[in-house]
Amino acid sequence: MREPAKSKAARTIEVINRLAKAYPEAQCELNFANPLELLIATILSARCTDRQVNVVTARLFKKYRSPDDYAQSDPSDLELDLKSLGLYRNKAKSIQSCCRRLIELHGGQVPRTAAELMQLGGVGRKTANVVLGNAFNINDGIAVDTHVARLAGRLGLSAHKLPEKIEADLKKLVPQEKWTLFSHWLIWHGRRRCYARHPDCLHCEVNDLCPSAFRFD
DNA sequence: CTCCCGATAT
DNA sequence: ATATCAGGAG
Numbered sequence: 001m002r003e004p005a006k007s008k009a010a011r012t013i014e015v016i017n018r019l020a021k022a023y024p025e026a027q028c029e030l031n032f033a034n035p036l037e038l039l040i041a042t043i044l045s046a047r048c049t050d051r052q053v054n055v056v057t058a059r060l061f062k063k064y065r066s067p068d069d070y071a072q073s074d075p076s077d078l079e080l081d082l083k084s085l086g087l088y089r090n091k092a093k094s095i096q097s098c099c100r101r102l103i104e105l106h107g108g109q110v111p112r113t114a115a116e117l118m119q120l121g122g123v124g125r126k127t128a129n130v131v132l133g134n135a136f137n138i139n140d141g142i143a144v145d146t147h148v149a150r151l152a153g154r155l156g157l158s159a160h161k162l163p164e165k166i167e168a169d170l171k172k173l174v175p176q177e178k179w180t181l182f183s184h185w186l187i188w189h190g191r192r193r194c195y196a197r198h199p200d201c202l203h204c205e206v207n208d209l210c211p212s213a214f215r216f217d
Numbered sequence: 218c219t220c221c222c223g224a225t226a227t
Numbered sequence: 228a229t230a231t232c233a234g235g236a237g
Contacts, residue, residue, distance in 0.1 A: 030233075046234035052224065053233085086223035087234085094235075124235050145233040163234085187233065196231060197227075 006209075012157060012173040015206050019185035022205045023192075026184040028134040030054065035110035035135035036102075037061055039117075040070075042127045043094050048085050056085055067099035067108045094122020112136050125164060133180030142170045143183040147190030154194065154212040 006014070019026075029050045032038035037057070044053050060081055064070050070078065075092055082088040098120040102108055110131065111117055117128035129143035142148070144163040148170075152158040158169035174182045193200050199216050207213040 028233085042233070043235090045232085047221085047232055048223075049225080049232050051232095084223060086232090087221050088223080090221055090235075122235065126234065130233070143233070146231080147233070183233085191233095 008157065009173060011209050015155060015157075015209055016174065016178065016182065016185070018205045018209070019189055020181070023185055023188040026181065026188045028130070028184065029187075031057060032135070033061070035131065036067065038135045039098070039110055039120075039123070039127070039131050040064075040095060042130045043098065043122045044082065044085055044091055046091070047087060052085055056082065067102045070095050070099040071103060091122070097121030098123060110135065112138060114140055125167065129167075129180075129183075133183070137180070139176050139179040142167050142174065142179045144170070145183075145187065146196075147187045147194075148183055150196060151186045151190050151194055154199070154210060155206070156211040 028038075030038065030041040030045060031054045032041050040060070041053055041057050044056065063081070064073065073096075075096060078092040078095065079088050082091050085091060101120050102110065105111075105119070106116070112132065114125070114128040114132060117123050117131060118125065123131075125141065126143050126145055129141040132138040132140045133143065144152070144167045149161075149163060149166055152166050152170060153161075157173060158166040160166050160169060170182070171179070189205075190196075193204050201207050201210075201213045201216065204210065204213065
């Protein structure tokens with residue numbers, strides 16, 4: 001007699017327990033010293049690796065220390081500083097409009113609600129959730145990036161493609177106090193085991209809980 | 218939906 | 228050569 005299939009809720013809790021044990025040190029891998037730096041770093045992280053972002057921000061954060069520094073800088077100068085990241089024109093434009101509105105609407109301070117963050121240029125749900133969770137320790141949402149989207153699909157936790165819908169599914173399955181950490185666990189697992197191209201299901205800590213395991217050979 | 222885009226791994 | 232990387236705007 002075979003075990004009845006676990007409910008999705010119970011499976012999610014088991015996945016959380018396993019990944020928490022596998023990655024006890026999981027945390028944000030973008031380097032930052034204050035909320036503004038995390039906001040900028042997260043805008044820059046679109047479609048490029050954290051490692052690349054950290055190389056650029058190491059010198060960027062010495063050159064630009066306040067929203068005014070970004071807002072008043074020559075756009076083409078800022079573009080050059082961001083060139084190695086790709087999408088650098090968009091990112092420069094986003095940072096400048098973001099910092100202008102930061103000054104106009106919030107006195108240069110980074111706001112602490114998703115709605116206010118998303119009114120800033122270049123800031124969507126994912127970036128807002130990252131800043132709230134990692135700069136302010138506010139579990140207001142689950143940051144759904146490329147890794148979280150991919151793993152939520154493979155693990156059978158959401159059948160949707162749109163990040164907002166995936167986030168809504170995950171919020172029902174994950175205890176709110178773990179929303180920020182949950183993103184980190186999936187991201188760390190995505191980077192170290194559940195790769196986009198050839199996931200290492202053989203050594204995966206949750207392969208027995210994963211409906212997609214060993215289907216990538 | 219398309220566009221933005223360089224660095225890296227395969 | 229091609230896929231992928233902490234997405235967001237038009």
